Amino acid sequence: AQTVTQSQPEMSVQEAETVTLSCTYDTSESDYYLFWYKQPPSRQMILVIRQEAYKQQNATENRFSVNFQKAAKSFSLKISDSQLGDAAMYFCAYRSASNTGNQFYFGTGTSLTVIP
Amino acid sequence: NAGVMQNPRHLVRRRGQEARLRCSPMKGHSHVYWYRQLPEEGLKFMVYLQKENIIDESGMPKERFSAEFPKEGPSILRIQQVVRGDSAAYFCASSPEYGGSYEQYFGPGTRLTVT
Numbered sequence: 001a002q003t004v005t006q007s008q009p010e011m012s013v014q015e016a017e018t019v020t021l022s023c024t025y026d027t028s029e030s031d032y033y034l035f036w037y038k039q040p041p042s043r044q045m046i047l048v049i050r051q052e053a054y055k056q057q058n059a060t061e062n063r064f065s066v067n068f069q070k071a072a073k074s075f076s077l078k079i080s081d082s083q084l085g086d087a088a089m090y091f092c093a094y095r096s097a098s099n100t101g102n103q104f105y106f107g108t109g110t111s112l113t114v115i116p
Numbered sequence: 117n118a119g120v121m122q123n124p125r126h127l128v129r130r131r132g133q134e135a136r137l138r139c140s141p142m143k144g145h146s147h148v149y150w151y152r153q154l155p156e157e158g159l160k161f162m163v164y165l166q167k168e169n170i171i172d173e174s175g176m177p178k179e180r181f182s183a184e185f186p187k188e189g190p191s192i193l194r195i196q197q198v199v200r201g202d203s204a205a206y207f208c209a210s211s212p213e214y215g216g217s218y219e220q221y222f223g224p225g226t227r228l229t230v231t
Contacts, residue, residue, distance in 0.1 A: 050219065102171070102172065109158050
């Protein structure tokens with residue numbers, strides 16, 4: 001089974017600064033999808049960004065970007081110009097691209113604190 | 117377009133009672149997934165359903181847990197004879213088609229507390 005590892009249980013960043021959250025995964029598949037979800041105190045899971053493994057270009061969504069290193073099986077999230085509203089739990093997730101692999105595999109999360 | 121709806125948002129049950137959690141997928145979505153999130157952990161897959169079919173229940177405990185997604189109405193996750201260890205947040209997600217957008221849209225979750 002695929003595993004997703006987030007080695008940073010907690011991170012903090014100064015408002016307006018940049019922070020990078022790390023994620024590694026283990027898979028024998030060549031085609032898959034990777035996601036970062038944000039979970040604020042409301043517990044709602046909000047999709048932040050996604051990356052298709054077949055794409056070499058790193059995904060970007062406004063202040064959020066990823067550093068996808070397929071060979072290293074690494075998928076880090078960079079948050080630029082951090083805002084107070086970015087404070088939340090962040091989960092990295094993996095999904096197979098095969099027709100039988102519909103479930104998501106989640107990491108254990110990184111709690112991000114934004115310091116005013 | 118309303119998002120994924122889950123109710124109730126909070127559910128308290130005594131040990132031994134039954135818990136029923138409901139999930140209405142987004143309009144046009146025919147695939148439903150249930151996940152469980154224990155305190156301080158990530159979400160863990162439980163079951164994947166399409167209308168009237170269970171496609172993958174590999175993450176579902178073998179006893180006391182069942183799920184359905186009838187032709188009409190919401191998907192139901194049912195936990196019989198709840199125990200304290202069932203206390204968790206249960207999330208439902210939906211997607212539009214088999215392998216479609218690859219994204220899953222999550223509901224707000226149901227927090228189950230077993231006393």
